[in-house]
Amino acid sequence: xxxxxxxxxxxxxxxxxxxxxxxxxxxxxxxxxxxxxxxxxxxxxxxxxxxxxxxxxxxxxxxxxxxxxxxxxxxxxxxxxxxxxxxxxxxxxxxxxxxxxxxxxxxxxxxxxxxxxxxxxxxxxxxxxxxxxxxxxxxxxxxxxxxxxxxxxxxxxxxxxxxxxxxxxxxxxxxxxxxxxxxxxxxxxxxxxxxxxxxxxxxxxxxxxxxxxxxxxxxxxxxxxxxxxxxxxxxxxxxxxxxxxxxxxxxxxxxxxxxxxxxxxxxxxxxxxxxxxxxxxxxxxxxxxxxxxxxxxxxxxxxxxxxxxxxxxxxxxxxxxxxxxxxxxxxxxxxxxxxxxxxxxxxxxxxxxxxxxxxxxxxxxxxxxxxxxxxxxxxxxxxxxxxxxxxxxxxxxxxxxxxxxxxxxxxxxxxxxxxxxxxxxxxxxxxxxxxxxxxxxxxxxxxxxxxxxxxxxxxxxxxxxxxxxxxxxxxxxx
Ligand code: DSN
Numbered sequence: 001x002x003x004x005x006x007x008x009x010x011x012x013x014x015x016x017x018x019x020x021x022x023x024x025x026x027x028x029x030x031x032x033x034x035x036x037x038x039x040x041x042x043x044x045x046x047x048x049x050x051x052x053x054x055x056x057x058x059x060x061x062x063x064x065x066x067x068x069x070x071x072x073x074x075x076x077x078x079x080x081x082x083x084x085x086x087x088x089x090x091x092x093x094x095x096x097x098x099x100x101x102x103x104x105x106x107x108x109x110x111x112x113x114x115x116x117x118x119x120x121x122x123x124x125x126x127x128x129x130x131x132x133x134x135x136x137x138x139x140x141x142x143x144x145x146x147x148x149x150x151x152x153x154x155x156x157x158x159x160x161x162x163x164x165x166x167x168x169x170x171x172x173x174x175x176x177x178x179x180x181x182x183x184x185x186x187x188x189x190x191x192x193x194x195x196x197x198x199x200x201x202x203x204x205x206x207x208x209x210x211x212x213x214x215x216x217x218x219x220x221x222x223x224x225x226x227x228x229x230x231x232x233x234x235x236x237x238x239x240x241x242x243x244x245x246x247x248x249x250x251x252x253x254x255x256x257x258x259x260x261x262x263x264x265x266x267x268x269x270x271x272x273x274x275x276x277x278x279x280x281x282x283x284x285x286x287x288x289x290x291x292x293x294x295x296x297x298x299x300x301x302x303x304x305x306x307x308x309x310x311x312x313x314x315x316x317x318x319x320x321x322x323x324x325x326x327x328x329x330x331x332x333x334x335x336x337x338x339x340x341x342x343x344x345x346x347x348x349x350x351x352x353x354x355x356x357x358x359x360x361x362x363x364x365x366x367x368x369x370x371x372x373x374x375x376x377x378x379x380x381x382x383x384x385x386x387x388x389x390x391x392x393x394x395x396x397x398x399x400x401x402x403x404x405x406x407x408x409x410x411x412x413x414x415x416x417x418x419x420x421x422x423x424x425x426x427x428x429x430x431x432x433x434x435x436x437x438x439x440x441x442x443x444x445x446x447x448x449x450x451x452x453x454x455x456x457x458x459x460x461x462x463x464x465x466x467x468x469x470x471x472x473x474x475x476x477x478x
Pocket of ligand 1: 044107216
């Protein structure tokens, strides 16, 4: 594509939108400006390529395509079949999976598809067989009642939230916690690392139907071979949610025991985090679960989004290129450099460092809550998010941690030297912010004191750091 083609494409799109609702065009332009200006360290965000973004804005959005490739509930799906098949093929090849389902609209949707595939395979199919019925509609009222109770009486074992697990792994505020009786495994209180012996012990005691591995705030690798052995020892289905680290699997940074695909029965992911695609999800599995997974829509998903599947196909094709492996390695090198820079300056990190794309700072070391630290950093032009730490004394709202990740800044081209400067800026803000007091004079978990002149100075330094690394350099909106 000529250098000005991206500018032309985005400018023309905005011009067309402006003709209908100029405020939307303005907001889209403002979003690009904001993203260009902020030091984005949110571990779950990234910047998709222009090709990926453009693949989403077209008439595929208008097409209904319930069902799967070649087996739709609507006529005229031949072009949707093309992009869905392409996205699935790229996903299979990229991850070395036997089967890929690319319809989930998000990570939670991908997890729901996986949970229902497991329940269908492990609970519903045996019940149908026992009742000598081919379909749930053929069951008697009594058998249907018994099956519904059995479906609702299954167990899941996953990583605890404060150890870095995810809400969709069986926690009560999420639908998964209402579907499954859940228990969680934590991490070693001294090292902060997963203790596989304790996971095995919890599995032996609890006998889950599903053992889940995966995280959104654990800064280390997980040994999926050991986790699979634990699952096998209790007859559990082993599921891995690789939403956060899919880019590191795709880029062959996580291989062998740390690549979930050869070890798990089923793997779910988002496509927009370290994988750098459009917002969405996918599911990978072997042939045993493939038919159940393909029932995701209409089992738990609304109609597929063909425009997003087109963008998934583009992004997955990009991730199959050799330079994606360089990108994935750089994400981890950058996270390590950031962790080392913070440790050298006296920050306290959960697990003492990182093996992946994220770092979790325990900000109690600075006398702050996560909420205070998050806001002070934001005032200083540094975008992060607060997160619980293991055994968090401040609970899930205020928290005691700041989660930072490198996928987005690595996409912009920042390297290890810039990560050291980033560590310097973060430490400067946190070490010069103090906890504030509430109206009654008692310590507040939300209020903080930060000299506005310092916040301005750090904001300017953060902007300067980004000047050499323009975001979407070929896009000029004029
Ligand atoms: N919201 C994503 C994250 O930030 O980790 C996961 O759901």
